[in-house]
Amino acid sequence: MTRALVGLVAAASLILLLSVNSANAQEPFYRGKTVRIIVGASAGGGYDTYSRTIARHMGKHIPGNPVFVVDNMPGAGFLISANYMYRVAKADSLTVGHFIGGLFLQQLLGKPGIEFDARKFEYIGVPAQDNYVLGVNKSTGITGMDQWLSSKSVVKLGGVGAGSATDDIPKVLAATIGLPMQLVSGYKGTADVRLAFDGGEVTGICNSWESFKSTWRKELDAGELVLVLQNVAKPHPELPKIPLA
Structure with a gap:
C-alpha cells in the first residue's frame, strides 16, 4: 500500500502550466494563496508527520510561493476526510488530501459510508512507499x-x-x-x-x-x-x- 496524495483538481498539472504562464510575466496563481493539506489522521502520527514535512517545504517549489497548512480531519479510517474532499472542499487548486491508498479499494468492496468516487480524484503522488x-x-x-x-x-x-x-x-x-x-x-x-x-x-x-x-x-x-x-x-x-x- 502507499500513502495517497489527492486533490480535487489536477494540481500537479496546474503547477506545471502556471510555471509556463509565469514566463509570460503573468502573476503566478499561487502568490498570496494558502494551500490546505487535509490529512485523515490525528496529529503526531506518520501521516501527520509526512504532511507537515511536505507543508514546510512545498511552497518554495511552486511559483508564487504559497503557504501550506495542515488540517487534521481524523475518523473512520480516513473516510471522513476523503468524503470531505469529495463533497465539501472547493475544486480551486487550494486543497490537497492525504489518505491511505487502501481506502480506495474499499469503494470497490462496497464499504458503507463512502460518498466519493475515487476515479474522479486527481492523483499527485505519494511521499513514501510503505513497508x-x-x-x-x-x-x-x-x-x-x-x-x-x-x-x-x-x-x-x-x-x-x-x-x-x-x-x-x-x-x-x-x-x-x-x-x-x-x-x-x-x-x-x-x-x-x-x-x-x-x-x-x-x-x-x-x-x-x-x-x-x-x-x-x-x-x-x-x-x-x-x-x-x-x-x-x-x-x-x-x-x-x-x-x-
Whole structure:
C-alpha cells in the first residue's frame, strides 16, 4: 500500500502550466494563496508527520510561493476526510488530501459510508512507499511469529479502520495463518494507537517501518516495541532478520 496524495483538481498539472504562464510575466496563481493539506489522521502520527514535512517545504517549489497548512480531519479510517474532499472542499487548486491508498479499494468492496468516487480524484503522488511491519509490546513475551502462533496468545492490535494496513493486514493474517489476535479498531490515527500501546490498552500494531522510525522512536529505543513480521515481498534492508509474511 502507499500513502495517497489527492486533490480535487489536477494540481500537479496546474503547477506545471502556471510555471509556463509565469514566463509570460503573468502573476503566478499561487502568490498570496494558502494551500490546505487535509490529512485523515490525528496529529503526531506518520501521516501527520509526512504532511507537515511536505507543508514546510512545498511552497518554495511552486511559483508564487504559497503557504501550506495542515488540517487534521481524523475518523473512520480516513473516510471522513476523503468524503470531505469529495463533497465539501472547493475544486480551486487550494486543497490537497492525504489518505491511505487502501481506502480506495474499499469503494470497490462496497464499504458503507463512502460518498466519493475515487476515479474522479486527481492523483499527485505519494511521499513514501510503505513497508508494513507487525510489532508487539515486549510485555506479551512474544519475540517471534513461530512462538506467537504456537503459544496461541491473543494480542490486542490497535487499528484506525477498514482500508488501513493497521486493520486489513492483521485480518488477512488471522484468516490465512490463524494469527491469534483481537483487533481494537476505531482510533483516530496511529498516534492515538501509540498512546494506547504505551498505556497498555493495546499490545501491538501493524504499521509502516517508516512510521515506526519517525514516530515510535521512544518505544523502539527502549525495547518496548518488538518487531515480529514484515508484510513485504522481500526483507527491508534495515530489517534483515525480521521474517516475512
